[in-house]
Amino acid sequence: MKHLLSTQDLSKDEAVTVLDTAAQMAATQSREIKKLPTLRGRTVVNLFFEDSTRTRISFETAAKRLSADVINFSAKGSSVSKGESLKDTALTLHAMGADAVVVRHWASGAPHQLAYSGWLGGGDDHVAVLNAGDGTHQHPTQALLDAFTMRRHLVGRVGGAPDDGVGSDLAGVKVAIVGDVLHSRVARSNVHLLRTLGADVELVAPPTLLPVGVETWPCTTSYDLDETLARRQPDAVMMLRVQRERMSGGAGAFFPSPLEYTRRYGLDARRLAMLPSHSIVMHPGPMNRGLEISAEAADSPGSVIVEQVANGVAVRMAALYLLLAGTSAEGSVQ
Amino acid sequence: MSSGVPSLTTVLGAEEIQRALTRIAHEVVERSKGAADVVLLGIPTRGVTLAHRLAERLAAIDPAFDPAVALGDLDVTMYRDDLRRNPTRAVGPTTLPPAGIDDKIVVLVDDVLYSGRTIRAALDAISDLGRPRAVRLACLVDRGHRELPIRPDFVGKNLPTSTEERVSVRLHEVDGQDAVVIAGRGADEGSAR
Amino acid sequence: MTPTATTGAWVLRSVRPLGGEPADVVLADGVVRQVAAPGTASVPDGAAVVEGEGHVLLPGLVDLHTHLREPGREDAETVLSGTRAAAAGGFTAVHAMANTSPVADTAGVVEQVWRLGQEAGWVDVHPVGAVTVGLDGERLAELGAMADSKARVRVFSDDGRCVHDPILMRRALEYVKAFDGVVAQHAQEPRLTEGAQMNEGVVSAEIGLAGWPAVAEEAIIARDVLLAEHVGSRLHVCHLSTAGSVEIVRWAKARGIDVTAEVTPHHLVLTDELARGYDPVFKVNPPLRTAKDVEAVREGLADGTIDIVATDHAPHTREDKDCEWGAAAFGMTGLETALSVVQQTMVDTGRMTWADVARVMSTNPARIGRIDGAHGRPVEEGEPANLVLVDPTASRTVDGAAQVTASSNTPFQGTQLPGRVVATFLRGRATVLDGVPVDPTSEVVA
Numbered sequence: 005m006k007h008l009l010s011t012q013d014l015s016k017d018e019a020v021t022v023l024d025t026a027a028q029m030a031a032t033q034s035r036e037i038k039k040l041p042t043l044r045g046r047t048v049v050n051l052f053f054e055d056s057t058r059t060r061i062s063f064e065t066a067a068k069r070l071s072a073d074v075i076n077f078s079a080k081g082s083s084v085s086k087g088e089s090l091k092d093t094a095l096t097l098h099a100m101g102a103d104a105v106v107v108r109h110w111a112s113g114a115p116h117q118l119a120y121s122g123w124l125g126g127g128d129d130h131v132a133v134l135n136a137g138d139g140t141h142q143h144p145t146q147a148l149l150d151a152f153t154m155r156r157h158l159v160g161r162v163g164g165a166p167d168d169g170v171g172s173d174l175a176g177v178k179v180a181i182v183g184d185v186l187h188s189r190v191a192r193s194n195v196h197l198l199r200t201l202g203a204d205v206e207l208v209a210p211p212t213l214l215p216v217g218v219e220t221w222p223c224t225t226s227y228d229l230d231e232t233l234a235r236r237q238p239d240a241v242m243m244l245r246v247q248r249e250r251m252s253g254g255a256g257a258f259f260p261s262p263l264e265y266t267r268r269y270g271l272d273a274r275r276l277a278m279l280p281s282h283s284i285v286m287h288p289g290p291m292n293r294g295l296e297i298s299a300e301a302a303d304s305p306g307s308v309i310v311e312q313v314a315n316g317v318a319v320r321m322a323a324l325y326l327l328l329a330g331t332s333a334e335g336s337v338q
Numbered sequence: 339m340s341s342g343v344p345s346l347t348t349v350l351g352a353e354e355i356q357r358a359l360t361r362i363a364h365e366v367v368e369r370s371k372g373a374a375d376v377v378l379l380g381i382p383t384r385g386v387t388l389a390h391r392l393a394e395r396l397a398a399i400d401p402a403f404d405p406a407v408a409l410g411d412l413d414v415t416m417y418r419d420d421l422r423r424n425p426t427r428a429v430g431p432t433t434l435p436p437a438g439i440d441d442k443i444v445v446l447v448d449d450v451l452y453s454g455r456t457i458r459a460a461l462d463a464i465s466d467l468g469r470p471r472a473v474r475l476a477c478l479v480d481r482g483h484r485e486l487p488i489r490p491d492f493v494g495k496n497l498p499t500s501t502e503e504r505v506s507v508r509l510h511e512v513d514g515q516d517a518v519v520i521a522g523r524g525a526d527e528g529s530a531r
Numbered sequence: 532m533t534p535t536a537t538t539g540a541w542v543l544r545s546v547r548p549l550g551g552e553p554a555d556v557v558l559a560d561g562v563v564r565q566v567a568a569p570g571t572a573s574v575p576d577g578a579a580v581v582e583g584e585g586h587v588l589l590p591g592l593v594d595l596h597t598h599l600r601e602p603g604r605e606d607a608e609t610v611l612s613g614t615r616a617a618a619a620g621g622f623t624a625v626h627a628m629a630n631t632s633p634v635a636d637t638a639g640v641v642e643q644v645w646r647l648g649q650e651a652g653w654v655d656v657h658p659v660g661a662v663t664v665g666l667d668g669e670r671l672a673e674l675g676a677m678a679d680s681k682a683r684v685r686v687f688s689d690d691g692r693c694v695h696d697p698i699l700m701r702r703a704l705e706y707v708k709a710f711d712g713v714v715a716q717h718a719q720e721p722r723l724t725e726g727a728q729m730n731e732g733v734v735s736a737e738i739g740l741a742g743w744p745a746v747a748e749e750a751i752i753a754r755d756v757l758l759a760e761h762v763g764s765r766l767h768v769c770h771l772s773t774a775g776s777v778e779i780v781r782w783a784k785a786r787g788i789d790v791t792a793e794v795t796p797h798h799l800v801l802t803d804e805l806a807r808g809y810d811p812v813f814k815v816n817p818p819l820r821t822a823k824d825v826e827a828v829r830e831g832l833a834d835g836t837i838d839i840v841a842t843d844h845a846p847h848t849r850e851d852k853d854c855e856w857g858a859a860a861f862g863m864t865g866l867e868t869a870l871s872v873v874q875q876t877m878v879d880t881g882r883m884t885w886a887d888v889a890r891v892m893s894t895n896p897a898r899i900g901r902i903d904g905a906h907g908r909p910v911e912e913g914e915p916a917n918l919v920l921v922d923p924t925a926s927r928t929v930d931g932a933a934q935v936t937a938s939s940n941t942p943f944q945g946t947q948l949p950g951r952v953v954a955t956f957l958r959g960r961a962t963v964l965d966g967v968p969v970d971p972t973s974e975v976v977a
Contacts, residue, residue, distance in 0.1 A: 005426075012737075021428065028413070028429040037466040042416040070416075091853055111855035112728075112739035113809030120808070139857065141739030170431075192739060216744070217736030256722070322429075325416070330426030 005326050007119045007133040010142045011197035019200055020173055023152050025322035026315070027168040033069070033318060043072035046328050049102040050076045051093065052136075053109040058289060059136050062313070063106045063145075066320035072328070075102070090114060094123035097131070104132040104328055112139030132327040140187045146288055147193035149319040150242065151201055153312050154179070157284050158239050175202035180232050182208040182269060183244030183296050184258070186215050190288045191244060195223050208232050210269065212258040213250075229269050233278040241279065242286040243271050243297045262295055273300040284308045350495060350518035352510075355478065358494030359388070362476050363395035365492050370443050373403035375471065377442040379412040381460055382430045386411050387511045388478060389447040410434045412446070417459035432463070439468040445492075449507035451477040454488035479518055481505050540564070540575040541959070546583030546920060548910040550885025556588060558916040561958040565912055581964075583920065586953055589889045591623025591654075591917035592870065593896040593906045595686065595715070595793060596769060596841035598862070599625070599656070601647060602640070603632025608846040608937045610644060613866070614653035616844075616936035618962040620866040621919035621952040622654050624897065624906045629661040630691040636661035636672035638680035645682035652971040653962055657902055660684040662703050662714060666692050671703060678710040685901040688715035690769055691816070693751055695721050700755060704764035711901060713791075715767040716755050718776070719817065723747035728857060730803040730818040738807055740856065743818045745773040752776050756783035756790050765789040767899055770843050772798045772817040774827030781836045791899050793841040794828045796865055796872035797942055801825075805942070811852045811859030812940050815845070832891060833882040839896045842869045846938030863942045867934050871948035874923060879949060885923075916959035925951035935968060 005018065014022070032040060048067040050060050060076065067074045079093050090109075097105055105124065107115045115135040118124060124131040137143040151174060158177050159169035179198055185191040185207050198205050205223035207214065214225055226232045233241075246265065250258045259265050266272075271285065279285075285297075285307045293299050302309060350358070367373050373396045380389030393405035413430035421427065446460050457475060464473060476492035481499040495518070499505060503522040510516050540559035547553055548566065555572040557565040565572050594617065600608040610627070617625045627644050629635035635644060641658040648656020660677035664670055666689045677684040687707055694700045694716060703714050724747045729735050731742025752768055756779065759766035768780060771792050780792045797815065802822050805813040813819060831837040845862025852859050873892065877883040883891075889907075897907025908914040926949050931939030955963035962969060 025429050028431060031432065032416075035467065040416045040466070041462065042421065089850070089853070090855055109855065111857035113857075114855045116809045117855065139739050140741070189739060192737070215736035216731050216742060217733040220733045221736070256725070325429065326426055329421045331422060331424060 006130065007115075008144050008323050008327060009115050009119060009133065009135045011144045011147050011193045011200070014144075014197065014200060016173060016200050016202075019148070019151070019197060020171065022148055022319070022322050022326060023155060024170050025325060026148070026152050026319045027170050029321040029325070030168070030315065030318035033314070038069055039071060040069060041071050042325060043067070043070040043328055046072045046103040047101060048072045048074050048104045048106060048324065049097050049100075050074065050136075051097065051105050051107045052076070052078050053080065053107070053111075053114070054137070055080070056108055056137065058313075059108060062316045063136060063320050065317050066324055069317070070321055070324055072324065075100070090117065091121070091123050094118055094121070098124045102131055104134060104324065106134045106136045107138070108136040109138045112141035114138050134323060134327060137189055139189065140192075141189050142193045143189040144193050144197070145316070145320050145323055146190050147197040148323070149312060149316045150194055150286060150288070151197055152319050153286065153308050153315050154203070154240050154284070156315075157308060158282070173201040174198060177203040177240065178236050178238045179203050179205045179240045179242065180208055180236065180238040181205060181242045181244065182229060182271065184213045184246055184250060185209045185218070185244070186213045186258075187247065187250070188244050194242065195221050199223065206232055206236060206238070208269065210259050210265075229275065230278070233275055237280050238283060239280070240284045240286055241271060242288075245288065245290065246292055246296050266295055270296055270298060271301040272298040276301045276304055276306075279306070286312060289313065345521070345523060347520045347523050348517050349497060349520055350479075352516035355494070355516045355518065358478060359391050360395055362492040362494060363392055363399060366392070366396065366445055366474075366476065367399050369474070369491065373400040375441075375443050376403060377408050377410065377435055377439055377444050377470070379410045379439075379444055379446055379460075379464075381446060381448045381456060382411060382413055384449040384507050384509050384512060385447045387509045388449060392447060392476065407435050407437060412460055412463055414456060414459035414463050417462045419455060419459065432467075434467060439464065439470045441469070441471050444470040444473045446473065446475045448475070448477045449479065450505050451475070451480045451490050451493075452483055452505075454484045454486035457488050458486050478507055479505060540578035541581060541956070541961070542572060542574050542578045543581045543588060543920060544583050545569050546586055546588040548588045549889050550587045553583070553585060556910065558918070558956060558959045561916055561960075563910065563912055563914050563916050563918075566910065581920065581954055584922075587885050587921045587923055588910055589621070589885065589919050589921060590893040590907055590910060591919050591955060591957065592621045592892045593900065593902070594622050594625040594842050594844070594866065594869075595767075595839060595896040595900055596690070596795075597625040597627055597844045597866065598630070598846065599627045599644070600846060601631065602643065607848045607851075610647035610656060611651045611653075612935070612937040613844070613846070614648060614651045614656060615968050616866045616934065618653040618955050618957070619935040619952065619968050620868070621870050621921065621955055621963075622866065623917040623919070623955065623957050624655040624657060624902055626657045626659050626686055626900055628690045629659045629688060630666055634661050634665050635659065636664050636666070638673070638676040638682075641677050641682040641684050642680050645680075653968070654957060655902070655905065657686070657900060658682045658684055659686045659688050659690070659715065662687045662689045662694050663699065668692060668694060668696055668699065671699070671706065674703070674706055674712065675710065678712060685710070685712045686715050686767070686899070687712055688717065688769065690715065690717045693717050693719040693721060695751065697754065697758070701758050701762060704759055704766060705762045708764055713765050713767045713899060715769050716751065717769050718748045718751035718755070718771065720747040720750050723750070727818075728814070729806045730820045732803065732821060734803045734806055738809070740806060745775050745820070745824075748773055748817055749775040749779055752779050756780070756788050759790060760786070760788045765791070768792040770795045770798065770817055770841065771837065772820050772824060772828065774824045777827045777831035777836055781831065784836065791838040791895070792831075792836065793839045794832055794837045795843045796840060796869045797863060798828055799825065799832070799840070799876045800872055801942055806856075809856045811854065811856050812863065812942050812944070814856055814859050814861055815863050816861035829876060829882060832877060833887075837891075839891050839899065840869065840873055841896065842866050844936070846936050847940050848938065852940050863940050864931070864934065864936050864938055866936060868929060868941060868943050868948060870921065870952065871950045872943075874950040875948060878923070916956050918956045919952060920954040922951045922953050923949065925949070927951060
């Protein structure tokens with residue numbers, strides 16, 4: 005891997021390699037000494053154009069556990085009030101000798117531009133770019149940690165041995181992703197990755213929150229959560245966060261009221277009971293309890309929401325390892 | 339030696355490998371005054387297989403040795419010092435005995451001892467995993483050319499080589515046959531000696 | 532006597548007017564003096580000769596939609612640099628859009644732009660007046676004052692923004708009838724395009740850029756043609772870009788509504804697939820659409836539903852394009868590539884003749900802009916010598932940095948385009964010779 009920009013770029017073998025590497029990383033994280041010397045001397049820059057303390061801390065932890073030097077670079081700004089330009093920031097980071105840039109940006113495509121503009125150098129000298137969420141485009145490490153979590157719970161245990169499903173894909177796993185798909189980079193990343201890994205995905209949302217063009221995505225869609233839960237009996241239900249600003253905006257609001265959203269698309273105790281007993285409940289966080297997910301669902305035995313956070317560190321360690329540990333020449337993992 | 343086909347020379351056969359392992363097993367027991375506190379850690383890939391074979395022999399010699407609780411795999415990938423010189427390596431599993439390695443006599447098991455860098459990585463990995471009473475090193479072949487101050491405690495065979503040669507250990511469980519093979523040694527040169 | 536660019540007579544030998552039979556064309560005193568069979572023209576003493584070698588002679592191109600950026604954004608383009616680029620592209624007249632700073636919403640600003648055009652001398656600059664004060668869409672600008680000014684404004688547009696208030700649009704359509712003006716509408720329903728970044732569809736859904744639905748354009752066009760019919764006004768639709776828009780205009784024309792429509796060169800060839808690389812050079816308003824839309828606008832242009840090709844030449848500084856897609860400015864340069872794109876998409880494909888090109892890039896835009904006394908004239912004796920000579924067999928690789936415009940945001944960077952402007956004449960004076968702009972003050976020895 006040269007960069008990690010989109011889950012669409014990952015082949016099945018590559019995706020499984022990331023998950024398998026993450027499994028080994030996760031194993032090291034239960035030890036007393038969690039730190040590994042692997043990336044000693046390498047510099048990872050967390051470049052955040054958008055606030056996200058959770059994601060930043062997760063990447064920072066991952067990089068530090070691998071002994072990389074971490075520089076946090078917060079370059080807040082918006083399309084309205086531009087701060088330092090992306091280009092100048094990139095040139096600065098390159099001059100400072102960054103080996104990898106973890107970038108979170110409000111603009112879809114900004115990581116792609118960083119990776120391919122030449123602002124970060126090129127050739128042997130290239131800086132790996134890791135997309136930590138761009139606009140409404142992609143958030144690949146979130147999808148990878150979701151897949152990792154699903155594999156641990158739904159695949160690894162089928163054969164009896166709790167082996168985290170190492171080596172396996174997600175063939176036949178039924179997943180429902182529920183909520184604001186339109187604005188969700190998490191949904192976009194998951195649809196493609198889960199499909200690549202062989203899972204069956206159904207998106208469930210009010211029609212206003214599904215993008216025009218979704219019909220070409222490798223998944224099915226539904227407007228009716230009850231029907232999806234009853235008919236598909238999903239192995240995993242992933243609830244997406246509903247942004248508060250989607251409810252306001254008068255005529256432009258995407259649904260009439262929070263109450264109506266909760267009634268139609270919230271995961272509550274009644275809907276939880278419709279799920280098979282082995283099903284897991286997921287949420288990328290931070291949750292709006294009482295809106296898209298009730299406390300009963302969030303705190304239920306099937307909830308793996310807290311574990312998702314822990315797995316996030318392992319998956320990000322794996323991504324950093326795979327991007328930075330080898331020679332810069334492109335090549336598959338040996 | 340103008341032929342373009344690399345010549346292969348078998349330096350150890352199946353029987354010799356078995357005998358070497360049996361001898362090493364006896365040496366381990368002797369050196370450790372019994373095998374009760376011994377933990378074998380195999381270094382992937384073939385070191386793991388060799389460790390399993392050694393474990394069987396230790397159990398046969400000293401019934402106090404229980405392979406189920408005294409055998410593990412030590413993946414040293416993330417401790418290597420040559421990661422940036424090679425294509426990305428897959429990270430393998432590290433499995434320790436349930437009781438860990440604190441106060442045990444750890445015997446590292448590898449197939450070929452060469453520069454010593456893998457063992458250096460293994461020693462670093464061990465120090466992150468616990469505090470053994472002692473760490474010893476067993477290898478099937480020592481081919482010399484050490485780059486670090488490391489020496490084996492138990493050796494199946496000392497094999498003088500040149501750096502151009504490639505030594506590979508083949509094991510039945512992995513490769514379908516037991517043999518130690520040298521590639522790159524000229525046939526003429528070999529027969530002249 | 533040595534003929535000069537300013538004063539000399541010219542003989543264009545063996546050129547093909549509108550792509551037809553070869554002829555020798557003599558220019559003198561600012562007009563076409565003679566069109567004669569090869570070798571039979573009476574050549575004035577000291578006339579300079581251009582060997583035509585079968586090149587195509589067209590009336591000088593007229594752009595109804597150019598952003599010259601002056602006043603306000605002289606860092607992106609000036610009247611001087613923009614009109615020089617226009618001449619290089621084969622144009623003899625351009626309509627300068629009103630979204631400058633200050634906005635061209637008063638007689639003072641339009642006269643300033645008009646005067647700058649006169650001084651530059653590369654092409655005739657016809658300022659477009661804003662429909663509403665400050666382009667704010669709230670109240671009418673003094674349209675009559677601009678019409679009566681030295682700039683004689685006939686085209687009014689809030690381009691860049693849509694006159695979306697229906698009552699305001701109705702009033703504008705009605706009011707400009709008094710001086711035979713036309714409202715050129717930038718059809719973009721603002722509420723349907725809040726934050727929009729690219730065409731809404733399969734690509735936008737996948738790459739996560741906010742979508743710009745076709746209906747936001749089509750709904751305004753549908754409303755406006757009905758308004759134009761109701762009040763008996765003429766309406767011009769800027770840069771239509773969707774198959775639906777073509778159908779609506781086709782329907783309106785069949786109904787007898789006095790509507791004209793334009794398409795840009797880039798909408799004739801580029802699609803929204805180009806957004807996948809997030810290069811803001813492809814960010815434009817209206818956005819690049821799908822292959823189906825490209826086919827529809829080509830068909831509409833060929834069958835006359837779409838009257839003209841206009842460049843929507845929108846130069847931007849490097850800073851405004853060297854950034855995130857979401858932060859980048861909309862627009863692309865077009866003056867120097869327009870004719871080549873039309874040749875590639877319409878002529879070389881057999882859908883149009885060179886006479887059709889003259890119609891959609893010269894005659895029709897001149898008529899819509901009411902400058903058809905001087906521009907868009909036939910290539911005949913006694914007509915103003917506003918002409919462009921094109922070598923359709925040439926081909927070139929586009930390099931934004933090497934273009935004459937002050938900006939380099941061409942979407943055709945590095946691509947091969949057919950055709951080359953050999954010479955441009957403005958009232959008998961060569962503004963471009965051998966493909967190179969000729970400074971109006973310099974003496975040229977042919």
